[in-house]
Amino acid sequence: MAEKEPVKEKIPRVVMPEQRPDIRRRNFDEVPLGYTSEMAVEEASRCLQCKRPPCVAGCPVDIDIPAFIGHIRAGDFDEAIKKILEKNRLPAICGRVCPQETQCEIRCVLGKKGEPVAIGNLERFAADFARINGIEGAPPRQKPTGKRVAVVGSGPAGLTVAGDLIAKGHEVTVFEAFHKPGGVLVYGIPEFRLPKEIVFAEVALLDKDGVDIECNMVVGRTVTLDELFDEGYDAIFLGVGAGLPRFMDIPGENLVGIMSANEYLTRANLMKAYRFPEYDTPIPRGKNVAVLGAGNVAMDAARTAIRLGADEARIVYRRSRQEMPARAAEIHHAEEEGIEFLFLTNPKRFLGDDSGHVIGMECLRMELGEPDASGRRRPVPIEGSEFELGCDLVVVAVGSGANPLLTNSIKDLVLNRWGYIEADPETGKTSLDGVWAGGDIVTGSATVILAMGAGRKAADSMHEYLTGGRRLS
């Protein structure tokens, strides 16, 4: 451990350089540009190297944060990435999309008086440095166990399970329904926030470690769970994501030009429709775009719309600024890029032209009433407050539900009343022997890192099961 240095809280947090808003709002390149080595060392030197680090307790995958930051401070970037990879095989992704401000950084001692250490930025730096310089730091594989694991879904939960179990010596096959691995990291999160090349690079490392990734496999359709067991898999992890778009269920919602955020973002991200016609998949290029909802997905959609040439892109949200579920950083980026926010507004119906294309929405003004089940004040429509809002594209980003395609195909799998899989929060065990689940198909829409945390717990439990050879319940 590095020697404890005098407290240097006077060094301000090193700001990560970004593309200028007026430039980036018209391109799909990544917004934050990353730390240089000098910046990383300087930021790392702010860390107090706490003996009992509160930040680690905030990390769903238990990264030894002070240790890796200590290595960065010492300029030993190889050791830094090794330290991270002990606990997290997707650091370049997590460094970009984890909500550090509510997990590790919020617990940083420095944050009490000033700004916390930029843990996420440093994680990103270490991962990018390793990738660019071809440094491999994954812990060595343990000796083969002869056990085979099937992982259904290649999003953050599935990839974590795959990484953990391959390292423990099991054979792992990941089944992905789409034609590219990565799940929400690839179809959902835009290029300007998480370049796909980075996802594929981290997936490629798993592949190199021996994880077999089979795309175009719709488990439940192309192959069933029973067949996977028959084919010799000893344990199965289900991490298929939530995957069912919610709509507003108001009149006119099937007009052309109204689509789910899933569709809009999948076209843009997975299918690369922003490069149409070089890529064949089209995407509507709205000039006046309304995005319904105010979570991270809504920010992604609005920022995509601006980049696709919208004159105006608006977040339309029924509650007020302080209830917005999106990360502060995402809201900030969206505002910088000229996204407008229309709070306390909810569409009542969509308006269309003769050809069935959306031309606007009739909206209601809302006010906040008593707190609801979520603890947030319930939005209540103000009677007679109807007004029209013009738009030629509406992206519905009001959350998702549980996709039944896989779960319906599995007899006796216990689901909760919303259709999500019932799984033990500590182990990820489902009601079926040899079957685990984790991520959004268990919890409903959450974050990448929570899905990874669930994957970690499931992998530990699966390893125990596979090496003990019996169900431990």
Added chain:
Amino acid sequence: MFEIVRREEMAKGTVILNEIEAPRIARKAEPGQFVILKANETGERIPLTMADTDPERGTITVIYMVVGRSTALFRELRVGEGYQDMIGPLGRSAHLERVGTVVCVGGGTGVAVLYPITRGLKQLGNRVISIIGARTKDLLILDDEMKAISDELHVCTDDGSYGHHGFVTDVLKTVLEEEVVELAVAVGPVLMMKFVSEITRPYNIKTLVSLNPIMIDGTGMCGGCRVSVGGENKFACIDGPEFDGHKVDFDQLMQRLQAYRQEEIQSLEAHRCKLEP
């Protein structure tokens, strides 16, 4: 890669048949289900309802009309080449039961989708009256195949170059006047399915149609394929593609199918030089 093992040109090269190696899909697929195909790295995901499957050979067959950029790209693929990506079987299988007399109506390449459904209905012991049509004789497909599995086959062409001069709906009206029909199945252009459903409605004949709206993933994730059925939103990919024709909002479906009309033209133009030497 999903290799093409047999390729045929039909209807003067405007319609292509591909038999594709996909053992897992072939083992599972049932009449009425579809696959999603993507030709190459930059390609679009295109849903196509299967025309046939051969579990023993481990193949599935699709028949499609060359209408835009993606199908033009598909047409270029030869035997031994293949599709970069394919998933399936998707959607619910067609509702097949023994009811007595059924009328199977197909238009254009819809006949390809109708074929396995018709065969299934025939195998269950129904009396099958089939009515198929095309704009002109040269564009007609699978008339011999349909004849072999139908008790009665009526062929129509819009221009009168073969069979009945007129639309499948004309023949359908005549058949319904003469026969007691328990079930109708219609697959073809949306307008045809709409009119078939309107004709059978007064007779109270259950009418099933197979829809092919715009979609991306085919697994219920994007919601692009939503169709209004009896006032309720359904996803064609997981709730369909077969629906009760008396409940489908065909007008809305037609509008939604036109969503990318401009882009389709643009895309085809952008690639025309590569496709048509």
